[in-house]
Amino acid sequence: MSYNCAMSFNKLLERQIKKYLPEDYYLQENLARFIQAVHDSYEEYERDRKLFNHAFACSENEYIQINEKLKKEAKLKHASIKQLKETINKFKGNNNLSYNDSDDLSDVINYLEHELQEKKKADDLLQQSEKRLRLALSTIDDNVWEYHFPTQTMTFAVNEKSILDLDQTVFEGKENLVWWHSILEEDRHIAIETFRRYMNGEITKHCVEYRVKLKDGKTRWILNRGGVISISKSGKPITIIGTLTDIQNYKDIQGELTATANRLTHLLKNLQTGVLLEDENGHVVLTNKKFTEFFGYPGSPETLVGIECTDLYESSTPLFKYPDEFRTTTENHLKNRTPVNTEELKMADGRVLERNYIPLFIDDIYRGHLWTYNDITERKRSEVKLKKQEEKYRSIIANMNLGLIEVDLEENIRYVNQSFCLMSGYEEHELIGQNASTLFVKDEYKDLIEEKNSSRQKGLSDAYEMNVKTKSSDTNWWLVCGAPLYNDKQQHIGSIGIHLDITEQKILQRQLVEAKLIAEKSVHAKDLFLANMSHEIRTPMNAILGMSRQLQKTTLNQQQQSFLEIIGTAAENLLVIINDILDFSKLEAGRVTLEEIGFNMHDLVTNSSRVLKMKAEEKGLQFDVSVAPDVCKVLKGDPFRINQVLMNLLSNSIKFTKRGQVTLQCLLNKDLPGWQKLEIIISDTGKGMDEGYLKNLFNKFSQEDDSIARSYGGTGLGMSIVKQLVELMNGSITVKSKKGEGTQVNIQLSFETGQESDLPKKDNSHVEAHILADKKILLVEDNEMNRVVAETILKQYGATMTEAVNGVEAVDAIRARQYDIVLMDIQMPVMDGLEATRVIRKEIQSNIPIIALTANAVKGEMEKCIQAGMNDYLSKPFDEEDLIRLIAKWLGRETHFGPAKTTAATDTPLYDLAKLKQITRGDEKFIVKMLQVFITETMTGTANLERAFEEKDIKQVKFLAHRMKSSLNNLNIFSAAGIAEKIEKAQWEEQQYPTLAGQILAFKKVIDEVIPLIKTDYPELQY
Known part of the structure; x- marks a missing residue:
């Protein structure tokens, strides 16, 4: 391998190690040494080659010097190779390599390159797993964090549901992490201590709670859990990962549970029942004062907490009347661990305690038990006393007219007294052993008896009525008072019942129900009649109030006289209706008595129409009435009822007619000697009615649809009243109508003809002058x-x-x-x-x-x-x-x-003393005195009225207007009186104050005109 190739390979190997083995510091360190050794060896080799080539060109001395230098270099090379071997051997030991001196170094390098490739594949899988893990963590409600010790960095993976106002920013710092700033200062020591223990190697995982403060200022409890996921060869943690969980709701619930537990503990301690709570190991957990009082333990209940309960049992045994029995039963209860209720324990001092044993299991694991003790000494004494009294009262009941019976749980009769035998018709030997339900109860009462038996098993007593079978009849009624029956050990063994024969009372009750139904029908008739009359009172009342308002706006001229006549007619009609409502005898008779007096049909129709004519004209309707000239001038009948019928029908026509006309015609149908049959036709061009509704037109409370009441008002009684009155006068009424085309009502009535002498005579007598003398x-x-x-x-x-x-x-x-x-x-x-x-x-x-x-x-x-x-x-x-x-x-x-007496109308537009002169009987001196009082009070009242309005005292404004109204009416100053009434009656809101100011100004203007006029007419007035 050439030097350049070796160097390139070294650099490549170095990059691969850094890329694929970033976290394994131990392996990185060894491989780095190995690469450095290789690097040094090839550098030495290159130097040696250059020196050798140079040697041939140098002198001998130079050669010797070079040779010495080469020896030194060889020695260094030998040391480097030895170091390289040691490094390779270490690496070999970690990777199960088999290497010796004869192995070719290139083979080792090739092998390492192969291992690096495999490591790269593993790291790719690891990175994919890490991505999936982080994706999964981002979907859970908890906030995931990671802390890296070598770099001292903390990273948060905050999801959408995060309770923290954080992003995925890495907070850097050493001892004072930014994250810790969000932890409340008083809780910060918890986090600091946790990290200290990690760094010292004391813990590999943690679970702590503390409070954090969010950006919005709120404080919440969180649960911080985590653990180490990588460590160095020296055992120091490299990385820990954990979660932050919001546990505020849990803390709130925990607080409530703690408060509830405290309340329950307080309740148990203050119960009047002795309480002893033991754990699974037989130690006292809780007791109360009543328990210590029952067994005479000295000190407070708290002094007993934690001691062995067997010591308590042993010290308490001598207090019981039967100590051995107490010890044995207690041991059995603790052994069996089954609940025991109402166990009676007799004490040596005569007391009787009732004990309950309740074993406590949590998730089917025994966690202790609860003892409760109650002092039932007085109750037991009462039971003994009650038993004696029972025998006494049993003998008393046996001699009373009350049937006593006792039955067992199967309803078999165990005992009856003589009275019950008489009630049922059976002898005693015929009843004992028989089933009471089969013998007496009818099929329709079987369910009732089963219900009562169930209530007896629950310890309930009650009373009920039942129609029963007896030996001789099946129409008898009994009142049964039943109660559960217990034996001496308070065990439920059946029921006891006391029976009273109420057959006669049930007959009376049935009669009373029938009488009640009759009475309710009578009351209904009265209510109906009152409703009818109340409806009819409204029409003349409207006329009275309407015409009165008109009268107050005008002077006493011909028009006023006309209004007064209308008011008088309406008042008479109203008086008749009120009298009928108050006449109880008429209500009892179920009918209204008709008058039989003379009346003029033309005047009656005219007066009725005058009352409603103004209402029709206000709606823009043409209103025409006519009476045939051949109708007799005097007829005999009830003009008030006729007027009531006409007013009702005309009111309906005007109410349901928006445009067009309303007409009334009174025609002569038949003219017989002493009799006339009239036909009254009332027609309109109103909304009309469906043919289907016409069938129910005269039913009480009948209206065509709900919109009628909403739009026009009324109760639907008008036509019913009209029909009853017409039929009461032996007449008939028919209605023709078509939807959208109007309605026509035809009334047929027959009247006896009369003379002028049949018309009602007015009483012209006068009152006695001293009728109120000495009063x-x-x-x-x-x-x-x-x-x-x-x-x-x-x-x-x-x-x-x-x-x-x-x-x-x-x-x-x-x-x-x-x-x-x-x-x-x-x-x-x-x-x-x-x-x-x-x-x-x-x-x-x-x-x-x-x-x-x-x-x-x-x-x-x-x-x-x-x-x-x-x-x-x-x-x-x-x-x-x-x-x-x-x-x-x-x-x-x-x-x-x-x-x-009437006073002629004057032409004075502002005031009139006719009423005042009538009151004073023409006493001029008194009239002057009255005028003087009027001027003084009215001027003062007007000034006070203005002042009260300026102060926005609306209550005083209305009161002053009320006070001045009567005086103004007495002087017929109707223009000012009308304004005063408006001021008094209206509900003035702040936005209406300008209108009120205008009313007060108009009122003052009238007063300023009328007072100078009065002073001019009566110069003798003093100022």
């Missing part, structure tokens, strides 16, 4: 003008008046003096009328009549007054006649009024 009336009103009005009216009838401005003064006045009646306002400062009434009824316990006077004449106000304890209700502004009639009613005095 003391307490007026509770915070508005001064209202107090003046009421006082003026009542004094004219002889009443003595006392005034109070709030509920507190009213309560104090009633405590101090006697009154005949109280007129109570509702809204007042300090204490309102409702609260004052409650105090008068509950605290003072006075039954004095109380009449509510309030401007809130809306639905629900009267119910509030009655619930508070008031007797009646009158809305303001009130008429003189209504007030006197109501007071006289509750004082037991009758009144008679004629037609109310």
